[in-house]
Amino acid sequence: MELVPTEITKCKYLFLDRDGVINVRIIGGYVTCKEEFAFIDGVLDAMSILAKHFDYIFLITNQQGIGKGLMTEDALAEIHKYMIDEIESHGGKMTKIYYCPYLASEHHPDRKPDIGMGLKAKHDFPEIDFKESVMVGDGITDIVFGKRLEMNTVYIGSDEDDSGADYCCSNLKEFADLFNH
Numbered sequence: 225m226e227l228v229p230t231e232i233t234k235c236k237y238l239f240l241d242r243d244g245v246i247n248v249r250i251i252g253g254y255v256t257c258k259e260e261f262a263f264i265d266g267v268l269d270a271m272s273i274l275a276k277h278f279d280y281i282f283l284i285t286n287q288q289g290i291g292k293g294l295m296t297e298d299a300l301a302e303i304h305k306y307m308i309d310e311i312e313s314h315g316g317k318m319t320k321i322y323y324c325p326y327l328a329s330e331h332h333p334d335r336k337p338d339i340g341m342g343l344k345a346k347h348d349f350p351e352i353d354f355k356e357s358v359m360v361g362d363g364i365t366d367i368v369f370g371k372r373l374e375m376n377t378v379y380i381g382s383d384e385d386d387s388g389a390d391y392c393c394s395n396l397k398e399f400a401d402l403f404n405h
């Protein structure tokens with residue numbers, strides 16, 4: 225495996241994409257209710273390891289299924305309540321969730337790869353230093369989002385990594401194991 229950049233192991237603030245990182249991504253569709261939300265294997269263990277290392281853990285997620293009328297904000301809140309309950313009952317934590325409900329065609333500044341949700345986190349938690357932050361995602365948009373904020377970036381994927389990220393892991397558990405010692 226490639227050498228882990230020390231900048232990543234020294235980070236204090238973690239920003240996570242959701243679909244494809246925390247839960248199984250529904251290809252060509254959306255998780256519209258908690259029954260459709262399936263944790264990826266090892267994620268709950270990973271979140272417990274990461275909770276010990278990182279001061280804050282944020283979720284940064286595009287959810288244009290809301291803009292498309294495929295689910296309501298209440299349904300998303302219910303999914304996220306279920307997700308947080310499971311994470312916390314396994315020893316993990318989720319400091320705050322930021323989601324963007326707008327359609328890609330609306331070009332809203334909150335929608336990744338634009339940085340609005342990162343700026344909101346910085347507004348809510350001014351102590352965040354993006355240089356001490358790492359963005360973990362399975363999409364190029366996640367890596368671009370992180371780089372625009374001058375964060376460290378980790379790409380999750382088994383495909384060949386052409387994302388330009390600083391580091392690559394096949395899943396969140398593999399990432400968490402970098403901190404498990």
Ligand SMILES: [Mg+2]
Pocket residue numbers: 241242243244245361362363
């Ligand atoms: Mg994703």
